[in-house]
Amino acid sequence: MFSGFMLNSWAAATMLAIVAGMVGFFVVIRGASFAAHALPLGTFPGAAAAGLAGVNPFWGLVGFALLGVAGISRLGRRQRADVATALTLITLLGVGTLCLSLSGQYAASAYALLFGQLLGVSRAALLPVGGICAGICALVLIFFRPLLLSAISPELAVARGVHAGRVELLFLALLGLATAMALPVVGALLVFSLLVGPPACARALTTRPGVAMALSVVIALVVIWAAIALSYESDWPIGFFVGALAAGAYGLGRAAAMMR
Amino acid sequence: MVGAGALLTPGFFENGPVRAALGVSFCAAMLSAMVGVFTIIRGQSFAGHALADVSSAGGAGAFLFGVNPLFGFLGLAVLGAGVLEMVGVQRARERDLATGVFLGAGLGVTALLLYFDVTMRSTSGAAISVMFGSMFAIPPGMVKLSLGLGAGAMVVMAMIHRPLLLCAAAPELAGVQGVNVRLIGFLHLLMLALAVTLSAMTIGAILSTALLIGPAAAALRLARRPGRAIGLAVVIGVAACWGGVWLAYDSYNWSGGHGWPVSFFIVTIIFTIYLASGLRRDRTMRV
Numbered sequence: 073m074f075s076g077f078m079l080n081s082w083a084a085a086t087m088l089a090i091v092a093g094m095v096g097f098f099v100v101i102r103g104a105s106f107a108a109h110a111l112p113l114g115t116f117p118g119a120a121a122a123g124l125a126g127v128n129p130f131w132g133l134v135g136f137a138l139l140g141v142a143g144i145s146r147l148g149r150r151q152r153a154d155v156a157t158a159l160t161l162i163t164l165l166g167v168g169t170l171c172l173s174l175s176g177q178y179a180a181s182a183y184a185l186l187f188g189q190l191l192g193v194s195r196a197a198l199l200p201v202g203g204i205c206a207g208i209c210a211l212v213l214i215f216f217r218p219l220l221l222s223a224i225s226p227e228l229a230v231a232r233g234v235h236a237g238r239v240e241l242l243f244l245a246l247l248g249l250a251t252a253m254a255l256p257v258v259g260a261l262l263v264f265s266l267l268v269g270p271p272a273c274a275r276a277l278t279t280r281p282g283v284a285m286a287l288s289v290v291i292a293l294v295v296i297w298a299a300i301a302l303s304y305e306s307d308w309p310i311g312f313f314v315g316a317l318a319a320g321a322y323g324l325g326r327a328a329a330m331m332r
Numbered sequence: 333m334v335g336a337g338a339l340l341t342p343g344f345f346e347n348g349p350v351r352a353a354l355g356v357s358f359c360a361a362m363l364s365a366m367v368g369v370f371t372i373i374r375g376q377s378f379a380g381h382a383l384a385d386v387s388s389a390g391g392a393g394a395f396l397f398g399v400n401p402l403f404g405f406l407g408l409a410v411l412g413a414g415v416l417e418m419v420g421v422q423r424a425r426e427r428d429l430a431t432g433v434f435l436g437a438g439l440g441v442t443a444l445l446l447y448f449d450v451t452m453r454s455t456s457g458a459a460i461s462v463m464f465g466s467m468f469a470i471p472p473g474m475v476k477l478s479l480g481l482g483a484g485a486m487v488v489m490a491m492i493h494r495p496l497l498l499c500a501a502a503p504e505l506a507g508v509q510g511v512n513v514r515l516i517g518f519l520h521l522l523m524l525a526l527a528v529t530l531s532a533m534t535i536g537a538i539l540s541t542a543l544l545i546g547p548a549a550a551a552l553r554l555a556r557r558p559g560r561a562i563g564l565a566v567v568i569g570v571a572a573c574w575g576g577v578w579l580a581y582d583s584y585n586w587s588g589g590h591g592w593p594v595s596f597f598i599v600t601i602i603f604t605i606y607l608a609s610g611l612r613r614d615r616t617m618r619v
Contacts (some may be wrong), residue, residue, distance in 0.1 A: 105432035106378040113538065150610065154377040155549050159606060161381075162542035166599025169464055169539070173593045183450075186463065187443040261385070261443070265436030272429050309447045315440020322433040 080195055081257065081300065087205040088254045089266065089296045093289030094212045095250045096271035097281075098243055100288075102223045106154055107144055107244065109264045110161040112251045114140045116185045116260035117168020120175045130200055133255055137248035140164055145241055187311040188259025197256065204253045208246055215242060220281055258296070262311040266292055269318025273325030291321055349468040353534070353577050353594070355475040359482030360530035361543055361569035366489050367527040368548030368569075369562050370520060373500045379416055379521070381541045382431050384528040386412040386438035388463060388537035392445035396452070402474055405532045406481075409525035412438065417518045464536035464595055468580075478530055485526045492519055497558055534573070535595045542595075543569055546602035550609040572601040 099108045115136045122132020143160030144153075151159070172182055212219070222229040222239045230236060247267075254263040274288035299313035371380045387409035394404025412434070419430040461469065495516050498506040507513055524544075531540030551565035576598030583592040 105428040158377045158541050158545040163603045166596050169593045170596040261439040268432045309443045311443035312440040315436045319433050319437035
């Protein structure tokens with residue numbers, strides 16, 4: 073379980089859980105579940121598009137994630153947020169279907185990118201993943217207060233001179249970057265479980281923002297480590313365990329909140 | 333008609349799979365557009381998308397057990413509608429959160445079932461046809477079934493459209509007037525599940541949101557009255573589907589025998605119409 077090729081996965085998954093726990097905390101308090109679902113799902117064909125263009129798949133993912141961020145914030149000016157998100161998602165997926173079909177590796181790569189595969193991390197890919205992870209952590213810590221304030225009390229944030237549009241864009245960009253880095257490890261559909269389940273559980277357990285974010289990182293770490301171990305032992309897809317454990321964490325959190 | 337026939341690729345209407353695709357996509361587009369208008373007004377785009385994604389577990393399960401995929405998709409979509417209704421949190425943020433967690437769990441199950449599909453039955457194409465649809469591989473028997481389901485759902489929609497609008501616009505007023513707001517909400521989710529199932533069969537589970545939200549969003553920008561918006565959405569949806577089927581069929585001729593996917597053409601048409609609808613509103617507002 074801890075042999076050479078698995079070590080890459082453990083390292084990437086650990087960095088991913090830290091980022092998902094931090095960014096996910098803001099997903100939950102901003103009520104941005106749909107955006108957190110749409111960005112990873114719309115981003116996954118990016119690898120196929122990069123394959124067609126002959127560049128590193130990682131940059132394809134980053135490119136599609138940024139396109140998604142631009143689409144959601146641009147269409148969101150004239151539309152309700154959920155409709156804008158849905159339209160961005162379908163457009164990216166429509167283009168993605170074509171890229172997947174043209175790139176010829178339709179079946180195999182689509183399943184891996186949608187649902188993830190454990191061995192999908194190469195040593196060369198670890199470096200950009202680590203860099204992006206550090207960048208996201210730094211941004212979240214620097215902009216912790218404006219991000220928090222604009223989510224909890226938009227009026228107060230405006231009064232304090234926080235630019236609501238810029239904070240929204242920053243949040244979406246963080247989400248997009250986290251997505252691009254997490255995709256190859258757990259897959260598009262379950263990046264989302266990791267972004268929503270652990271922070272939702274953490275928020276039910278405590279009301280203090282700093283503690284909630286730290287707790288959500290811890291829960292995300294437990295979820296992904298357990299998912300890797302279970303997936304390795306049973307040979308079942310890692311996505312299943314991430315989804316089930318994240319939902320379990322949310323259920324426990326809500327139960328605990330009701331008991332209090 | 334001779335002129336139109338000459339424009340189309342020879343053999344377009346004589347082709348069995350094409351006929352099935354046109355029939356099923358007609359039902360899917362029509363029902364999705366109708367339900368979609370209410371879905372947007374009620375702010376339930378995420379629920380619609382979640383039902384579609386969760387129903388893919390049913391599609392994957394149907395492949396595994398060799399059942400008609402329509403029943404697989406439908407079973408899970410209806411189950412999902414039931415769960416969303418039970419979660420039934422009133423505050424929008426909490427509702428989105430619960431929907432999201434449920435969606436994540438459902439997709440995990442899809443991943444597992446697809447994995448079993450590949451390992452036990454060695455149907456490696458299952459992931460693709462479940463997630464992206466298989467428009468030209470619809471079994472002929474399915475056309476009548478989906479026509480029946482679509483017609484039934486449209487009758488229900490026609491019956492509940494007034495209370496549905498009232499609930500969306502003014503829930504308190506609807507409650508005072510004796511409308512069972514919860515029942516109407518659940519019926520809407522059920523119709524959403526049906527619409528999503530039919531779309532999942534044609535353009536795939538993750539793209540069914542295109543038929544649900546796209547035409548309705550464009551129509552709501554063009555028409556102010558709900559009745560007109562519904563009519564317009566249906567026209568846009570059906571036109572996009574049929575146009576997409578024709579372009580995909582035609583693409584075998586110019587793309588070197590590979591054929592571009594139907595879903596790509598349908599989404600492109602819908603998105604173009606959506607962008608164009610914005611242009612028109614700009615002009616009318618300036619006048």
